Amino acid sequence: MVAPGARARGWAAATKMAQRRRHAEGAKGPRILSPRASRAGALWPYCEKRCSYCNFNKYVPRGVEEAAMRSCLVTEAQTLLGLSGVRRVDSVFFGGGTPSLASPNTVAAVLEAVDRAAHLPADSEVTLEANPTSAPGSRLALASVLYLALSPQSLDDKELQLLGRTHTASDALQTLAEARRLFPGRVSVDLMLGLPAQKSGPWLRQLQELLGYCDDHISLYQLTLERGTALFTQVQRGTLPAPDPEVAAEMYQEGRTVLREAGFRQYEVSNFARNGALSTHNWTYWQCGQYLGVGPGAHGRFVPQGAGGHTREARIQTLEPDNWMKEVTLFGHGTRKRVPLGELELLEEVLAMGLRTDVGITHQHWQRFASQLSLWDVFGSSQEVKALLVQGLLLLDHRGLRCSWEGLAVLDSLLLTLLPRLQEAWLQSAPSPGQGG
Structure with a gap:
């Protein structure tokens, strides 16, 4: 048997890995996956406000030169698609930052650039991350996306204030209703657990309330205290209690039971879907498909053309938007770091990522x-x-x-x-x- 404490530590560590995954694939940057039949995306690194728990590569600027950012996103996407030899893109994910703050023109320009550099079928999965207060219906309707990933994080106003969010629970539910009207069956929501002083019962009531409004995809993420964030400092100083890992483990176990009874399949450690509403974009990521990170601070994994078709590289784009744009203007991309991956490193990724899913690792997949x-x-x-x-x-x-x-x-x-x-x-x-x- 696994002791309760071990379960709590295991869930906390597994969830932290999930949040690191989100760094690489969405919050830290978009991704273009698999070289011939691939995934693509673009990052919008700016936010209206930095949340108290967030240490992602985000910026709160006084003003954004959107035309310049748009041009550089287009240029880097085309450069990296060409370098990777991609001929078809099956999904596009706009991550951030808060990409719903970008204009529909920027979203459309990136999609057009991907289509020019590689075939973008009409049925490709195109997803946009959004915060409730940055996603008015008029903007969403013009964004040329098919799926929406909303991040309410909580339906409790005091918790939202603690997290530094700019919306209320009412805002979240109103935006969710509008999103479901525009994207029926194609809206995903995030709910956070394990906050300081949070209790299982009230949190489960939030989950039950969300089930009355949500679509067919829910992600449950545990708060992790990261150095450099306001919440980390408050806990270190003793002005807030440290989150209780045992309580977080209880929330997770009871939450996943509630979702299973509501017809959701837990297809990944933190992700639940019903009616077949899995994220194919993220599924390819968990299967260790190749992907290109486009935008400031994005991470990528792919085999560049001319490398003999064997050496897979881990790539990190320049973090700071201004410096990244200068490098894209000069070189066509802003890759700051390239690290060749050895066979053992790749197998470790295949193991750790594949076991996050309910399917796990098939013998055929491992042999690849x-x-x-x-x-x-x-x-x-x-x-x-x-x-x-x-x-x-x-x-x-x-x-x-x-x-x-x-x-x-x-x-x-x-x-x-x-x-x-x-x-x-x-x-x-x-x-x-x-x-x-």
Whole structure:
């Protein structure tokens, strides 16, 4: 059995990994995934106000030269699409920052640029992140998007004030109603848990209320206190109580039970969908598809043209918007850092990201990245892994390796066992010096 404290720590760590994922894919920047049939996106790095919990790459400017930002987003998207050899884009995700603050002209310009550089089918998944107070119906209706990702975070006005949000619970519900009118069946919402002094009962009532208004996709994210944020400072100084990980674990467990009873499938640690409303964009990310980060501070993973088709790179774009725009103007893109990924690093990503989903890692998917080392080779004989199988937290069978419903809640704790075993197996399979291979 896994002790309650371990469950709480596992959920807290797993959720922090989810928020780091959001850094890379949305809040820190958009992404273009998979080189031939790919995902694409663009970042709008500006916000009206920095929330008290946020340490993402966001800026609150006095004024924004939107035409210049638009031009650079278009240029970098075209440059990186060309560099990656992408020929088809299946989804476009506009992240931020607060991309709903950008004009519809900017959204349209990026879509047109992607279509010129690579084919953009009419049924591509086009998604825009929005805060409730920055998404008036007139703007949304003209934004040329098909899906909307709203971030109310809470339906309690005191909690919203604590988080530094600029909207009220009433604002959130009004915007959600308008969004559902414009995008029926295609609106996703975020709800945060684990705030200082937050209790499970009132939070569950928020979730139940949200179920009366929401569409078919909900994300549950636990607050993590990050250095440099106002909330972190308040907790460090003792003016706010530290969030209770046991209470957060209880919220998560009860929340996912409520969602399951409401017909939602937990298809990823923090994401729930019904009626087939999964985010295909993020699904490809969890499957370790290649992706390009476009915009200030964006992260990417892809194999550049001319690299022999083997070396996958991790790329980070310049953080500061002004410096990023100067680099894009000079070089066509603002890539600040390029790091080649070794085979073991890639396998670690495949393991950690794939197990976030309810499908897990199939044998066929694993073999795409490790043709000489099967899942059975890595995990089949490990006594520690067998113990996790007996506990019902993991499954290893003819389909592949995956977490059970209970195991998803403590994924990060499971990875403490699985990652060292992968590293050991990979080192044992690697040829000795002088053997070649």
